[in-house]
Amino acid sequence: MTKRTINIILILTGTIGFVTVFWWLNADPTKDFIVNLEGADNRGEGNAFVQEVAIGEHFESFSEDFTPLTETWTNFRGADFDNISKSPVKLVDGFGIEGPDIKWSMELGEGHSGAAIWKGLAYILDYDEEERADFLRCISLTDGTELWKRGYDVAIKRNHGMSRTIPAVTEDYIVTIGPKCHVMCLDRETGEMRWGLDVVKEYQNEIPFWYTGQCPLIDNGVAIIATGGSKMMVAVDCETGEKLWETPNPKGWKMSHSSVMPFTFGGRKMYVYSPVGGMLAVAADGPDAGQILWETSAWNHSVVAPSPVCLPDGKIFMTAGYGAGSMLLQLSENNGAFTIETLDEYAPKDGLACEQQTPVLWNDHLFGIMPKDGGANRNQLVCVHPNNPKEIVWSSGKESRFGLGPYFIADNKMFILSDDGTLTIARPSVEKYIQLEQVKIIENGHDAWAPFALADGYLLLRDSKTMVCIDLNVK
Template structure:
């Protein structure tokens, strides 16, 4: 009976992930794919219907992270201003109308990072059952109750694990895998696995001493070996899930300055890309005794050089923005010296995928284009711009939060602004 009452409580507060949810960074599977189907086939000329928006800074807070959505609730992390010293907080909103369900202030640890792009957190919350996990810009890792926002435990990646704040602040979004919570403190902190319920350290991969980048961890299994794949400031790496052993490490593309995109995994292949001239590389992961080896498929390829905004895989193809070519379609496994297609499109930006379409969100002016995910070419089937731009975001900053498609809603953020659109197909 106790278990049954708990289940009913979780259902009531909407914290059990279902098919239409976006419970963490880049969606249900961390691949930029929404599980939503039956979305609008055609958009009006001025875009889908705007259901509601929040434009007061104290409602959402400043920051570049995307929201997480589970059931009828949205979770987002922000700060109370654009300065480096801004205090962080987590907000839970009703997805239907934007009304606040709860707000929890966080004890933000002082720390130095370059805030020319503006203060505020950069990460997406992770929802797991009745718990919510967030990572602040100076390394505060906090577990909260999803129903009321009560703080259950907190750690700091620098003070507690010897990590180092990246130049522009921690931007990683925590990963939950079974009973473990995974993050990358970087430097002497390596990668850590914590007990998600208590925050107690399960293991710490101290073999990994690269600086933390701005990417987030993925989980995969190769030949029965479960492992965590991450991109650091210097390398692509795989860490064994059972004990934190560093299994493999690659680094042919000359990562530098800021390494941001989350890797892509498919059929035991892993694809990495980064900007500042780095380009992309692909490796085949294969069983090697009780570990894994990473065999180069190609490296130092310049066709896809994604600064930030990420890329998505649909079928055998990678789609996203490349610094050298604009929006591109690229064969992930074959590589090659040319894109399948390229197009300037809406300009540099982030991308998500839903129901056969790419949602390409321009960092410069907040224009979103819906583009058919096909190797035949870049074809827009709808485009509009958010109705206003941030007044708090410093000029160096851009529209950097990724699009979220969940529960038939398209959710777009620009620093302290939040816009929620209805993209559901009308009922017959």
């Protein structure tokens, strides 16, 4: 082989090597990859395929026997939307040697939906995997007998459970929102169908990650639903199904897991909501009903489960999980015009924050359970003053940690449910954590996240597959 040939081979080899290295350094091997967003797994068919659903098509009646009672728990967080029971019924401080008085338990489809109660009847929206259908179930509060159920066929894949919402109930109506945003309104007593609304089909919204978590609201016989999509919010007459108003959504904000909270401030009643994209309030009455009174993009996170905590002085506390932390805002009113400004924003390790449940305002203090990224106070119950939620007044301590389960106040006691079905009773205090009782309610409990419901001393709680009724009445 001649020297000239060798030089040509060396030049060609070098050129090929240079081109190969250049291509390797500049190529993007991830260009065809799809980012695996938290919660985007197994979301079902998405919005590309919208199943035709005959809302309310199925009905079965089983019994008419139940014990009429007097009290109610009408919706998410109770009639006053504050998660504080106003009942005069005296409840136990502990369970003694005999343990809790469990009246009944019931297997449910996997999920985190809670109950509403009306004078001896409990209502829960449940997904039946075998029948592949959403069902509103009417159950006797005292003994767990199922009286009737009404529902509709809808294909749902398991995504850390299915059902997540609580019905809204009045003497006349029940309104539910299913995992895929199907709204159903029924006659409360008979289960007779009133009307249905397919929010995805009607408003082209996106079903949130892990399905719908928004709980419906009934206000003076009108159902209030935050839709996202082509509109932001809609008011529907429960009797007729007529849409009374629809709120524009020019910024295209999306439905979150948060629920709409009624609030009266500056002489106006409003519906405060935290969609994905910001926070806003819609006029609840008057000639401008349905119009946006104020809005802000300062609070903007992709996963929002807790609902706004609206304080009497116009402060609004908002928190979320997945590192979002919390924000304190100040609402002001001047001659009928509203403005909203941010007072403080901080990471979850720097003050009160919650991932899933909404903090409770009691005795001018906020109570909540810190998320797993809450620093030294992670998973602890903490107390703060709302003027400075970064300053922890007290925490439950490293020996008393909880999870993502519910907490509320009744008969001057705080009830807390851990993920594994352990119930804790504490004394609400603005000075220190006082634990009264702790007992396992659900053996092998898992993801016990559904909000509580309480009426006539009967407490309803659940984990991902089992609902339990406990009689808390002092004997």
